[in-house]
Amino acid sequence: GAVGIGTDSPGSLLEVRGPAGTDFYSAGILTLSTAETTVIDGDVLGIIQFQAPVDDGGSAAILPGAAIWGEADIDFDSSSNDTSLVFATADSSTAIAYQQERMRIDKDGNVGIGTASSAIGSTVEIRGGTGTGFGSAGLLTLSTAEASIQNSTNDVLGAIQFQAPLESGASDSRLPGAAIWAEAEATNFNSSTNSTALVFSTASSETALATTQERMRIDSAGDVKFNGDLIMADGKGINFAAQTHGSTPVDAA
Numbered sequence: 124g125a126v127g128i129g130t131d132s133p134g135s136l137l138e139v140r141g142p143a144g145t146d147f148y149s150a151g152i153l154t155l156s157t158a159e160t161t162v163i164d165g166d167v168l169g170i171i172q173f174q175a176p177v178d179d180g181g182s183a184a185i186l187p188g189a190a191i192w193g194e195a196d197i198d199f200d201s202s203s204n205d206t207s208l209v210f211a212t213a214d215s216s217t218a219i220a221y222q223q224e225r226m227r228i229d230k231d232g233n234v235g236i237g238t239a240s241s242a243i244g245s246t247v248e249i250r251g252g253t254g255t256g257f258g259s260a261g262l263l264t265l266s267t268a269e270a271s272i273q274n275s276t277n278d279v280l281g282a283i284q285f286q287a288p289l290e291s292g293a294s295d296s297r298l299p300g301a302a303i304w305a306e307a308e309a310t311n312f313n314s315s316t317n318s319t320a321l322v323f324s325t326a327s328s329e330t331a332l333a334t335t336q337e338r339m340r341i342d343s344a345g346d347v348k349f350n351g352d353l354i355m356a357d358g359k360g361i362n363f364a365a366q367t368h369g370s371t372p373v374d375a376a
Contacts, residue, residue: 155193162199167192168206172219183215190218196230205230237261265305273314277334280305280319284332296329302331308343318343 127133129140129151137152155169157203162168167360172187189212197206207230212224227235238250249261265281272278282304290296302324309318324336 162195164195164197166195168195170191170219186213186217188213189218190221190223243371271318272307272309274307274310278307280307282332298326298330299332301325302334 125133125135126137127140128138129142130138139153141149141151143149145184155171157166157168170192173189174187175186178184187330192209192211194207194209196207197203207223208228209224210226211218211220212225213220213223218225223237228240229235233245234247236247236249237252238248243372249263251259251261253259265283267278267280269278272280282302284298284299285301287296288297304322304324306320306322307318308320321341322337323339324331324333325338325370326333326336329336329358338350340346
């Protein structure tokens with residue numbers, strides 16, 4: 124039967140219902156703790172594990188297949204309780220093992236995917252495995268659920284935007300100020316065509332996520348197109364608006 128704590132009508136096998144109130148005071152709290160009196164770096168404070176303990180396959184089939192735990196990042200004392208939240212998955216062994224870690228949120232809120240420690244100064248790091256070529260790369264995928272990609276509607280496969288969403292100036296100051304996106308070039312994507320351009324945009328008083336804000340484009344052939352001038356460190360520049368594809372290069376002036 125279902126178990127209710129703080130309620131006589133639980134909505135799941137176990138429900139912990141908090142009191143009426145605001146903020147954390149109204150929350151139902153489930154506490155996972157340790158009886159260890161001297162917690163040191165690496166100790167685990169509590170674990171949630173996910174498994175199928177009565178699966179007919181037995182052996183590996185009944186081991187925890189995924190887990191989340193709180194792990195001490197430092198030797199605890201009266202002024203320190205630095206802790207990370209660790210997410211683990213398994214393939215053919217228990218997920219409750221340090222080597223099964225897949226993602227970690229550290230005490231500062233930095234996220235490491237495939238690594239226990241994100242790079243210095245990095246909020247998120249995705250670390251690939253060992254190997255060669257693309258096989259060893261940390262991979263971030265930005266994709267679309269659209270099933271009929273075409274360039275007539277400026278379809279975008281994925282975008283990265285840069286903004287200050289909490290800026291006190293509000294309005295335009297909170298809109299994306301710069302962006303990078305992948306835009307379909309092929310009339311229609313099909314089994315033999317996925318021509319795509321990489322577009323770079325900036326804004327001044329509007330969102331950068333707009334085709335009108337495009338500043339530079341690397342097309343599917345590798346050609347680079349500028350919507351402006353290329354200014355060198357010495358102040359010299361090239362007026363790309365006057366150039367056409369295949370034209371004779373113009374010296375910086």
